[in-house]
Amino acid sequence: MKQLFEIETDKPEILDEFRELARKYKLSFREWKLTKSENPSPSGDLFFDNPENVKEILRRKKEMETGDIESVTLSEEAFKKLMEGI
Numbered sequence: 001m002k003q004l005f006e007i008e009t010d011k012p013e014i015l016d017e018f019r020e021l022a023r024k025y026k027l028s029f030r031e032w033k034l035t036k037s038e039n040p041s042p043s044g045d046l047f048f049d050n051p052e053n054v055k056e057i058l059r060r061k062k063e064m065e066t067g068d069i070e071s072v073t074l075s076e077e078a079f080k081k082l083m084e085g086i
Contacts (some may be wrong), residue, residue, distance in 0.1 A: 015031075
């Protein structure tokens, strides 16, 4: 069986009309109900399921937007030492 086209809608009247056309022309079709995840990660990373993690990210974002954050420049040696700890 070949897929002819795909529609995506959240309007019941459009879906009802499509169903009626499919019945009229004796076409089979499949319906999929899609839900949008609250998780902002495209991969569904569980890190974002923890409210404390999200809260911390939003806090840091706010600090950046208001300029309440200081940047720090590390020497190459300090950076390497930092990366070794990860």
